[in-house]
Amino acid sequence: MDAVGIAKLATSIADTGxxxxxxxxxxxxxxxxxxxxxxxxxxxxxxxxxxxxxxxHLGNHINTTA
Structure with a gap:
């Protein structure tokens, strides 16, 4: 890898972080x-x-035939 590639990779890693x-x-x-x-x-x-x-006693029974 050349220096430019390494710099791009380092920048990309820092940007992701x-x-x-x-x-x-x-x-x-x-x-x-x-x-x-x-x-x-x-x-x-x-x-x-x-x-x-x-x-x-309210609320204890449910009218199911209505």
Whole structure:
């Protein structure tokens, strides 16, 4: 291999490494955003109060003949 070929190969390898670093950073950021959204949704579900004063027998049977 000549010097130009070696330089092109080294540049290509460095460029590939940089692209992978950027892709990993973007992936981690998207995972952080998804985790924050999931946490927010879970907090919203947990803060929802149950319906007040409903009898305990509601929701125990399903009408399958309707």
């Amino acid at each position: 940089t692209r992978q670093d950027v892709a990993i950073a973007v992936l981690k950021k998207s995972q952080d955003i998804q985790a924050a959204a999931a946490t927010q949704m879970l907090e919203a579900v947990q803060s929802a109060a149950p319906a007040p004063n409903l009898p305990p």
